[in-house]
Amino acid sequence: MALLERQRRLLDFTLSSLLRRKGKNGALVAVYALTIFLLASVLFFGESLRREASIILADAPSLVVQRMMAGRHELIPDSYADQVRSIRGVRSVKPRLWGYYYDPLSGANYTIVTSEERKNGTIAIGSGVASTRKLAVDDVLPLRASKGDTMLFTVAEVLSEESALASADLMIVTPADFREFFAMPAGFATDLIVDSGNPRECSTIAEKIAIRLPDTRPIVREEILRTYDAIFGLRSGMVLAVLACAVIAFLIFAWDKATGLSAEERAEIGILKAVGWDTSDVLLMKFWEGTVISVTAFLAGTALAYAHVFLAGASLFEPALKGWSVIYPAFRPTPVFDPAQIVTIFFLTVVPYIAVTVVPVWRAATIDPDAVMRT
Amino acid sequence: MTATRPSSSYLLATCALLALLAAAAVHATLAQRAAAPSQARTAALVKRLELTDFALLTDARYSRNPSQADRHAPFQDHPLALEHFPSGSLIAVPPQLRERSVNHGTP
Known part of the structure; x- marks a missing residue:
């Protein structure tokens, strides 16, 4: 108990000392918390998207085969499907029709996919398309087809907003309407969906396809999921910029601390030593000072980041995510609270700060009090 | 007190x-x-x-469907064209495009 009381008295003294320089220390905690807030927001948002991808895209096609020509995605002929079908282990091959449509009226890009379940002349639209074009069920949507004529589609369904992350910009038509709209020749598809029956065979089948049809590019489901590991990953530009800001801000703190203490702080250490404090007491006091500042900034920054990402829908990231796009899904990241991630943020931000606070003090505290006070 | x-x-x-x-x-x-x-x-x-992808970044086709984009996608206009969509800075190059494998040396 005596040990605890001693630490508490040291903490009392440290807090009183910090409160004497309220403005400076308050600003330090605010900037420090802001740095942690930015870093934690990026990490929380990225983790939430990655989890969402692992759940929502878990049943994405197990193998997609694209045809490439001169470095570009090219339509794939039906004869390729026959060749893929003949590979051992392939259960089914299905040509997939999909594409993009730029809408000059709204300036938005839509993704058009096909479904056999629809009727010719009807269309199902994502919630983003519905709000951009102000459409509801039974409205007629005129779209300018490839040959310049206007095709009229009756809106049969507006996809719910809960699936906006996957469907906000979708337009779903029948394969026949799709071919007519884009004047796509018969006997070709956008790409092929290959089902192997056994997911473990996908990579082997992908390799066989790449050897048999060298101008194709097979994409297995694991690669689709791994793509979303890279979103908001540490190597993407914006995250790198945020991280660089955090590292630079931290280096400024460290530089400020490591290049020596202010005359006021040195005098304080001198006086404490002159009135009988041990070097270890001074070090403990400074340890508490670093802990108070960094733990407060860490807790406040992390809690604010959680509120920003999961309660306010990551509104600060929205302009960056939206970019030039007209359609942006009404997307609220599903909250994720990963203790390992919190511990990582803690060790990245709190521990180095305490270390750089204590080292220069140790240098000042080990020299003669008279010399410290005179400098 | x-x-x-x-x-x-x-x-x-x-x-x-x-x-x-x-x-x-x-x-x-x-x-x-x-x-x-x-x-x-x-x-x-x-x-x-x-x-195959999220409808999160709809400004460019390679950011709308990053998993389906090829190596050349961000540089479709000409080989030295700079990335001009902000969303491109949010996604790092998909890992499969960084790795050399049998299915990525396509013509």
Whole structure:
């Protein structure tokens, strides 16, 4: 108990000392918390998207085969499907029709996919398309087809907003309407969906396809999921910029601390030593000072980041995510609270700060009090 | 009457912040549970329509469908064209495009 009381008295003294320089220390905690807030927001948002991808895209096609020509995605002929079908282990091959449509009226890009379940002349639209074009069920949507004529589609369904992350910009038509709209020749598809029956065979089948049809590019489901590991990953530009800001801000703190203490702080250490404090007491006091500042900034920054990402829908990231796009899904990241991630943020931000606070003090505290006070 | 010790106020404030983080952990667990049915419906839609990507970044086709984009996609205009869509800075190059494998040396 005596040990605890001693630490508490040291903490009392440290807090009183910090409160004497309220403005400076308050600003330090605010900037420090802001740095942690930015870093934690990026990490929380990225983790939430990655989890969402692992759940929502878990049943994405197990193998997609694209045809490439001169470095570009090219339509794939039906004869390729026959060749893929003949590979051992392939259960089914299905040509997939999909594409993009730029809408000059709204300036938005839509993704058009096909479904056999629809009727010719009807269309199902994502919630983003519905709000951009102000459409509801039974409205007629005129779209300018490839040959310049206007095709009229009756809106049969507006996809719910809960699936906006996957469907906000979708337009779903029948394969026949799709071919007519884009004047796509018969006997070709956008790409092929290959089902192997056994997911473990996908990579082997992908390799066989790449050897048999060298101008194709097979994409297995694991690669689709791994793509979303890279979103908001540490190597993407914006995250790198945020991280660089955090590292630079931290280096400024460290530089400020490591290049020596202010005359006021040195005098304080001198006086404490002159009135009988041990070097270890001074070090403990400074340890508490670093802990108070960094733990407060860490807790406040992390809690604010959680509120920003999961309660306010990551509104600060929205302009960056939206970019030039007209359609942006009404997307609220599903909250994720990963203790390992919190511990990582803690060790990245709190521990180095305490270390750089204590080292220069140790240098000042080990020299003669008279010399410290005179400098 | 004795004045409150600074450490008492500090420890109280720290406990309050810790309680906020604990509340965040509980909130996340409950929210994940609540989101599960909606995520399952979206996953079913993805399966039915054979979708491969999120409709999160719709400004360029390689950011709309990053998993389907090829090596050359951000530079379609000419080989030295700079990335001009902000969304391109949010996604690092998909790992499969960085690795050399049998299916990426396509002409």
